[in-house]
Each structure stands twice: as C-alpha cells, then as structure tokens.
Amino acid sequence: MPERPLTVRHDPNARGFASDNYAGVHPEVLTAIAIANGGHQVSYGEDVYTEHLGEIFRAHFGERAQAFPVFNGTGANVIGLQAMTDRWSSVICAESAHIHVDECGAPEKVAGLKLLTVPTPDGKLTPELVDAQAYGWDDVHRAQPRVVSFAESTELGTVYTPDEIAALAEHAHGHGMLVHLDGSRLANAAATLDVPLRALTTDVGVDVLSFGGTKSGLMFGEAVVVLNPDAARGVEYLRKSAMQLASKMRFVSVQFEALFANDLWLRNARQANAMATRLAERVADIEGVSLTRMPQANAVFAVLPVDVTERMQKRFRFYTWDESTGEVRWVTAFDTTEADVDAFVAALAEELR
Amino acid sequence: MPERPLTVRHDPNARGFASDNYAGVHPEVLTAIAIANGGHQVSYGEDVYTEHLGEIFRAHFGERAQAFPVFNGTGANVIGLQAMTDRWSSVICAESAHIHVDECGAPEKVAGLKLLTVPTPDGKLTPELVDAQAYGWDDVHRAQPRVVSFAESTELGTVYTPDEIAALAEHAHGHGMLVHLDGSRLANAAATLDVPLRALTTDVGVDVLSFGGTKSGLMFGEAVVVLNPDAARGVEYLRKSAMQLASKMRFVSVQFEALFANDLWLRNARQANAMATRLAERVADIEGVSLTRMPQANAVFAVLPVDVTERMQKRFRFYTWDESTGEVRWVTAFDTTEADVDAFVAALAEELR
C-alpha cells in the first residue's frame, strides 16, 4: 500500500490575538520529543527523562521542590488543591480566577472543594481582600478556608511583585492557610519583572505551584510543583485518580526539559510580552480605543465600539471579554511577530477611521 | 547564546516486554504532529484537524458516531461512564477490569460510581456472569446497574468475538442497561479477528467506546466515541470537568488522523499480535514454561519458576502478574521485532536450562 501523506489543513502563517493556546509547538520542543523517542522506557513516570526533570526543577525552584508533570492546567490546579486540603476545606480566590470561572466546576466536582471568591479591581488578591473570606475558623457550618489561590500573571494580565506575593503568603500563613499559585503564565510574569522563577514562588512563600508549559510553547504539559513538601500530601495518587498520569510520560517531561534548556521559557515569554507592549503602545494612540490598563504580561484589555469589534473579529481572532462594556482581550504568544502586531494595529486604525 | 542540544538519555534500541505503553511514538505520528504545527488554531477542539477527525470516525464507526479526543484511557473511561449514568447508577464489570483495578478509584472518586464486579475465568463477561450483579431494580438501597463495561481485547489478552459482544450487548439492553467498551487495545482485537472496528462496536450494540491510541503508537490520546447518541449526555461538559479537554487539541486529533491514515492502527496491531504469537509459540516448546493460554492479542501469560523470572527480569523488562502462582505477563508492542522475540526466547531457554 503506497502511503498517502497527511494534508496540511491550516495556514501555518496565520496568527491572531485570541489566546496563547491558539499557538502551536515551539520547534525546540518538537525536536526534544523526537530525541526522547524510540526504544522502551518505563511508563507512568519512571523513565529517565522524568527522573532528570526533577533535577531541573530543583535547580529553578530550590532543593525541596518536587515536580509532577501532568496534562493540563485544570488538572494541575485540581491536583494541587486536593493535596493541600482536607475534605472539609475551602479555597479563597479572586472572582476572576480561572479555577472559578473557566474550569466547568472541576474543583467542586472532582475535589469537592468550595471556592470562596472575592471581587478584585485588577484580578489581584491582597491581604485585605483575603480577609473578606478568611473567617469562620472552627465553625462546622463553614467549609474551612485552607488555601489562598492566586494566579501570576493574572487572568487580567496584571502581575504581582515579589513583595506583593510575600505579603499575601505571609498573611495566609498567619491564618494557618496555605498558598497555591496558578502559574499557567508564570513565565510571562518573571519575564516582566526580570526575576528568576523562584523569586515569585519558593522565595516568597508559595507552597504549591501549577507551572504552565502549554502557553509557553509546549504541545501540552503542566507541572504540579510542590515547593513546600509539608504542605501537600498524596500528589502521586491524586494525579492518577485525577486522570492526569501520562503513561508515556517521557514525552511530557522532555518538553519541559526543552523549555528550560537555553532559557526557552524566558525567550518565549519575553517575545510574547514585548508584542503585548508593542500592541498596547500602538493602539493607545488610536482614537476610539480605550486601554483598560497598560499590559504587564501578554494580555491587552481595551474597550472598543461594538461594531468595530465585530468587523475586526472577521479579520483577526480575539475574544470579547465583557459584553456589557465592550471590553475586548488581545493575547500575544511566543510566536507573535512585530508584523502581526503592526498588521493588527493598522487594521484597527482603518476600522476606526 | 549558543544553543545546547538536548541529550539522548536512553537507549533507543532497547525494548522489553513490560507493556505496550513502554513503547514510544510511531514515526508517522510524529510527522503528523509536525504537519499540524505552526500558525494559530482555535483551541479546545474547534480546530480544523479535530473537525476533520469527526469524518474519520464516522467512516470507521458509522454515521452516528461522535468522537471526543481526550488525554488518556482513564479519562476516556470516566467521561464515557458518566455520560451514560445517573448519580445513582452503578457499573457492572469484570473483577479484572482496568477501571476496577488500575485507575486508583477514579470512577468512584470522580464520577461517584459504584462498580459491581464479577469474577471471570478469562477476563471476559458473559450474559450469565452479568446476571450475578444485574438485579435490584427499583430497590433504592442498591445503586442501580446502568452500564455493562467490558474491555476488548481484555486485560488478560483474550478477545471477544463479534457474536459474543452482540450477545452481551443484547442481554444488557434487555435489562435496560447500556454497553461501554474499554477499547484501549481494540485495534489488537480487530487485527486478530480480521474485522473492521465497527464489527466489534457499532454493529454489535456497543453504546459508548473508549478508543485507544496510546498503546497503538500515539504519543498520547484516546477518544470517547459515542456510537449511540441516545445513550450519552453532556460529554463536552464532562470532558472539561474531568480535566481531559486539551487546549491545543489539534495535536491530539492529528495523531488519530495519522493512526487511521494508511491503516497504521492495523499495521501496528498486526505487528504486535504477530510478535505475541511468535513469542508464545517459541516458549511453548521450552520445558519449564507453562503458557496460561494461547494469546489472542498482544499479551502472553505464562507460569515460570520464580528464580527464573527474577533472573530474566534483570535482562528484560516485564511484570509478574500473580505472585501467588508465579504467572508473568509479556506484552508486545508495535515496535517489537522478531529479533527482540528471539533474543528473549533464547535468554529464557538459557535461564531454564
């Protein structure tokens, strides 16, 4: 039988501003996958690539760090939160948190956790905001607040400074709570702040981290990173029962190896961030566009006339964030180019004319 | 910064007989992934590769078939079972079923399902065996049996004929129950029987299928395939809350496309099966080896002296299946070669001498 090659069904040069998970796989990651292929390796994480990954994570996050590769971010979050909580616990988070608004109730359904939400102006928790939910200790009628979970960078494109995280963590710990970081875009925050990853995590009191890979250029893959082993129990079992244990795990682990080799994570994050900044700066001057705030990572929020949004969405992919206000979100990725930005800005100026 | 290439950390030519998920990725699958790369594609399954995958599954499983790519087999099983059941349902399966013995309680923990197990001689359910648990209708004290779940090929390497599946499904349906097939090795069964995939599924009454890709040569990926849309509800939502919704889904879907293109699934299954047969036939003649049964797919079970097993396990990877009897399991994969088998057989003969 002559082999028919598969068809390229999409335009490999078309990029939009809808999400960093619309992007594909960075070539260095694909190469790494090929390197790990061939022969047999023990499944479910006892392969040599996963073993080596432990060293890499310890180098970046400290000697106590334990990394558990998983498939996706919701999985990482739900495993991490379960490992930190009892059956009667609850989790304090921002009203805009991904775990609250975008995971189809997985924390509640799979982990039985109640989320106690707090409205925030910019997606960021503060000690004061946490206190709106941090009460009811020893009250059996209240699912006990046990974890403060925050995202860095946030779902609104904002970034916590190391000091802000330290203050949040200290406050949480002072209440006897633990700290969970949804770091699906941690790389973008570290790039913005020009600090190492541990400056936003291990060094400032984060106990358990969901470390994102997919939005940084992997094909798939996140890691539950236990930074404080006293704060988490049973991650290995929870990963399996949460259906996040990859059988051919070497192909997750080697992607992370590629991400850390030659600072790919940082190169990718810097590119995405720079393109967001470029986009924000260029549209700021266009009349009819109102930036919600200057972007701190790789997401730009702005208010546009609805008809302009509709016309632009026929030309470029992006999402309306808030239908009531006309706010839209533009996200850049590791593969966004200056030309992409400039074409978008030109189109926007045209539509607004 | 000069790029340092990643290191090959394993022997790409070493293969054992531990499991078909110790194998890597078939080259045609890697090629397919590269084809789907580049540019932006809508995430979470609205990409063109996933769209095209629907056609492929309909061609193989009938016009009503709906395929939902997911990460792994436990995920596929738990989603499929939830889609078929109510909150008060239970599932009848063999005592040796993967969903019972190898998923860390995910069906119970994530789906709240009770599994009603039946001992079997060879891993295969029959209508009579099902009846040992198919009772208690309308008894509020009994979680209501709603699904019969079986594996093809089974965890014991045995294969149901189409007639056997038809009889099982007819019996289940007669009780008002639905039929779920854990098909992580469905390809191997179809290859053994030399029938199309639908002859073991759509045509004989299976309602929902977990279709395996990982053990057939994918990097990762299974599919929940709803064959009878009247039998399943909410798969899209359940996939998300079960943390099995891949953001860059094109890379799961295109792997399946490669698996079906040029009958890769069949070529891979035939190779694995042929190697299992070769292995069984060759060891059958060795004194001191007692085959449990002739293999019907890609798993060989045999009883060996314990000391021989221990020595062999230092030379080749494989698992002891039953410590009490000394039974071992040898699994072949798509990449197992005749030389692999012959080297193994020679070593075994040597150790048994």
Place this chain on the structure above:
Amino acid sequence: MPERPLTVRHDPNARGFASDNYAGVHPEVLTAIAIANGGHQVSYGEDVYTEHLGEIFRAHFGERAQAFPVFNGTGANVIGLQAMTDRWSSVICAESAHIHVDECGAPEKVAGLKLLTVPTPDGKLTPELVDAQAYGWDDVHRAQPRVVSFAESTELGTVYTPDEIAALAEHAHGHGMLVHLDGSRLANAAATLDVPLRALTTDVGVDVLSFGGTKSGLMFGEAVVVLNPDAARGVEYLRKSAMQLASKMRFVSVQFEALFANDLWLRNARQANAMATRLAERVADIEGVSLTRMPQANAVFAVLPVDVTERMQKRFRFYTWDESTGEVRWVTAFDTTEADVDAFVAALAEELR
C-alpha cells in the same frame, strides 16, 4: 433492677433569641409520635403514615406534588438540587444563602455543584440580580447554570411576595433554568402574607421545595417536595445515597401530619412572627438600638453597641450577625411568649441606659 428515671438537665422555661432551632418540640407533635408508635410498620417509607402524608401534601401543594420526608434542611436542599441538575450544572443563589454559607460545602462536596452567588441588599434575588450569573450557555468551560435557588423567608428575615416569586421563576424558566425554594421558614412567610403555602410555591412556578418542619416545631424533619415532576429525577435514590432515608420513617411523617392538622404550622408561624414584630416595635423606641429593617417574618436585625451586645449575651442567647458593623440577629420561635419579649426589651433598655 429498679429503674432510675432520667434527669431533667435543663431549664424548660428558659428561652432566648438565638434561633428557632433552639426551641423544642410542640406538644401536639410529641403526641402524634406516640400515636404512631407500637407494632411493626414497613421501614424506609412504605408505612401507612408516610402513605397518608402524600395526600396531605397534595392537598396543600396541588395534585402533582410529591413529598419525600428527610432528616434535615441541608439534606433536603442537597437532594432537591441534585434531582434538578446534571453533573455539569451550577446553581445561582444569593451570597447570603444558607446553601452557600451554612452547609459546610455540602452542595459542592456531596453533589459536585458549583454555586454562583450574587450579592443582594436584603437577601432577595431578582431577575436582574440573577442575570449577573445567568450566562455562558453552551460554554463548556462554565458549569451550566441550571437552577435558581432562593429562600422564603430569607436568611435576612425578608419575605418575597407571590408576585416577586412569580417574576423570578418566570425569568429562570425563560432561561431554561429551574426554580428551587429553600423553605425552612416557608410557614413564616405564608403567615406574614396570609396566603396558603401553594400561593408561594406551586402557583408561582417553584419546581422543587425544601419544606421545613424543624423550625416550625417538629423534633426533626424536612421534606423534599417535588412540585413539578418534570423538573426532578431520582429523588428516591438520591435520598438514600444522601443518607437521608429514615428507616423508621413513620415518625418523621406523623410529625408532618401533626404540623398540618389543625393548622399547627400556621399557628406556630403566627406566634413566632407576632413576637418578632412585638420585639421590633418595642426596641425601635429604645435609644441606642438601630433596627436594620422592620422584620417580615421571625427574625429581627439590629445594630447595637458592642459592649451592650456582650452584656446582653450574658443574659439571653442570641448571635452577632456581622462583627464589623455590630449587627445582631434575634430570632423568635413558636414558643416565644410576650413575657419573653418584654423581659428581653426591658433588659435591653436597662443595658442601654
């Protein structure tokens, strides 16, 4: 062995204002229990008292009503909500809802439900407030809003009019959602409004009701009342798996029979309400007390100086509602007397002097 009688360990004449579940059992209810005692009756609800209860509920709530006696209010709520929802559903409720703040996460943990909360000025939902959460249909990332749950009377002592409930229900139904009423104090609302129970439930679009007995003078007992049988599935099974199926159910059912006989529910509610009104009216004139609002049922909210609250709590049981504002809650019960109220008011006047 001569029998030692049990000791009365408490003061049967001491009553406070902490909660209507601090009260005991109405004598007519105790009598009813004695009537149902003796001999054998089929357990788990197939007794003659439970059978008869069906008639009673149909008389009060319409011919389609189905009543399922359970142990307590949290149980009734969690069963009712499960019967109305799929595994991927969510429930919209007020931020002050009992199901959100006082059930230790049971809806999340037992039912896997996400609660979507809305801040309210007075504990009451409106169509407009519901719309703050009623969106995201067909978005697999969002647990699908399926039920609007409200309390009558509310946790803040306010009462919806029949028209308000009708508007809320019509709005929910218009979105394809169902309506759940937490009616632990439904009797108090009906007494306030001087309408039959069905005017607040069946006649205005409520689909499933948790009908309260405990706070109306029963020893224990609530009922899941399915008003719209098309809106609920599996209540019998859910009641068992939610651990709310009483084996000697005749003793729950006959308590409800007593509650409806001779309008005990109404007599009790009127007494409690009248005492709340008396209390509010009398304290309104005391300088230093600021009523939050005039009570509409049997709960009075007021702001007091903290030191006064502390001194009063040494003399009478009641709870601080909001530590940040000094707001306290006083609840009256079926057994609260005019003398109780007057003694409390006198003490308060004394402490405020």
Place this chain on the structure above:
Amino acid sequence: MPERPLTVRHDPNARGFASDNYAGVHPEVLTAIAIANGGHQVSYGEDVYTEHLGEIFRAHFGERAQAFPVFNGTGANVIGLQAMTDRWSSVICAESAHIHVDECGAPEKVAGLKLLTVPTPDGKLTPELVDAQAYGWDDVHRAQPRVVSFAESTELGTVYTPDEIAALAEHAHGHGMLVHLDGSRLANAAATLDVPLRALTTDVGVDVLSFGGTKSGLMFGEAVVVLNPDAARGVEYLRKSAMQLASKMRFVSVQFEALFANDLWLRNARQANAMATRLAERVADIEGVSLTRMPQANAVFAVLPVDVTERMQKRFRFYTWDESTGEVRWVTAFDTTEADVDAFVAALAEELR
C-alpha cells in the same frame, strides 16, 4: 378551632419478622424525649444532653472515646470512613457488607471511596480473607487500602468473638490499616457473648465505631464513636457536610441516654436474641425447613419451599434473602414476644403440612 386528634392508622399489636427497624420506639425512649423537651437549648450539639452523653460513652467505651450523634447508620458509616481515610484510600469489607450492598453507593458517591470486597462463607472477615485485597501498597494505580470495615453482629446474623476481632484488628494494624466497625447491631452481639460493649471494640483494637441505636429501640439515631482519636480527623466537619448534624440534637442524645440508662440496650438485645433462638429452635424440628445456621444474634436464616414462603408472607412480613436458593431471613426485635414467635411457628408448621 376545636382540635381534631390524629388518627391511629396502624395496628399497634401487629408485628412481623421482616426487620428490627420495622419496630417502633421503646417507651423509655419516648419518655426520655419528653424529659428533654421544653425551653431552649443550644442547637447543633452544644446542649446539656449531648454534653452529658460524652460521659456515658466514655464510661462504656473508655476515656478516649468521643461520640458524635447522627441520624442514621449509613450516615455514621460514611462519616467514620471519611474521617479515617485520604482521598486516595479504599476500604476492605465483606461482599455482604451493608456499606457495599445496601447504601446505594453512598461510600463511593459521597466519600469517593472504593470498596474492595471479599467473599465470605458467613459474613465474617478473617486476616486471611483480608489479605485477598490487602496489597498494592505504593502502587499509584491502586486506591490504597486504608480501612478494614466489618459488622458486629454481621448482616448474616453471625457474631465475631472478641478474639476474632482482636486478630482481625491486629492484622489490619500490621498492614498500616485502621479498623472500622459497623455496629448497627453491636448490642445484639454483646448480649450473645455476655460481654461489655468495650470488649468488642475499644479493648480489641477497633478504631472507629458506628454505634447503632435505631435497631435497639430508638426512634432514630446512631453515633460515630471515635475510639482511637489518632485514627480519625475532622468528624465534626464531616458530620455537617454529610448532612447528619441534627439541629435539635438534644433529642438524639437523650435517646441514647435512655438506651444506656438501666441497661435498656442490653435488655432489648437479649429479648430480640432470645426470640431468634426460640424461633430457630422451634422451626428446626419442622420438616421442610432447613436452617442455614443457628442464629447467633437476632436474625434467623432458613430455606423454605417457595410456595410456602409466598403463603407465609401473606400472613407475616419477612424477606426472601436469596431467590436462587429459597433462603429467607427472619429478624426479631426488642418488642418481639414469645407469642409472636409461637404464632409464626404454628403458621409455618401449618403451611408446611
């Protein structure tokens, strides 16, 4: 309005042999309830009757015992098992265990627990039988066996001796597992063996006990009794989230007080047991009746011709236990009289003639 008294709807002198939960409430228990009535008491367990109950349980079960009154047996079991387990745990029990066959999947659904069942000849576990499931430690694919749960007396009417329990507990502890006792009929076992309750529990290594009240003559009420506080966590919270926290708890607690006062539990158990023995002895002589075994507590199992069973069931309530063999179960209760037994035996002899 003149008060209409409630109607007695049943025959208070008719008793059968269907179950000990067909019986009503012992008069001393009703009296106790009346004693606890009147006035206000703190709800949710901070009343004086519940406080006193602690002393009583410590007197019977040792100084470390902590008792948590709940509504029913399924609730007690599910709370106790949760308090002893992690989210990745499983529970070993007999295939005939109530938690497995009669709780509609509550342990799986509410607690997410997998039950690992073992066939037994007589409902009793042994160390050898436990070992059929006690394996797979550290295997992430296996929900980790953490608790051995057994019933005393068993669902088959058999009784473990203290030595048998001690051996079972020692074996479980040796594996690092804990021991849970479903004691819904513990009183019957203690009466049979003529030992104090602690001889079957605290003194022989049981960690957590579900202590039954309902089948001993209470209206409702069981208690989770933590005998080894190191073995259980979070019972207070789990009781609430499991919807088993009674608001007017004094009326549960005072029933238990009555049960222990004047050894009511023992008097009731002895009466039930004696009637079972009488029944067994009398029917043993009737031709056509084949006793499965001599009863050890209050349940008699026998095989009858199916037509005789059908005719007898028109005259007396009782259940067929095994339709395939014609085995029936007769249960006696605290209120079963010699006359009841003799009438039943006479009828049986008549039908068999």
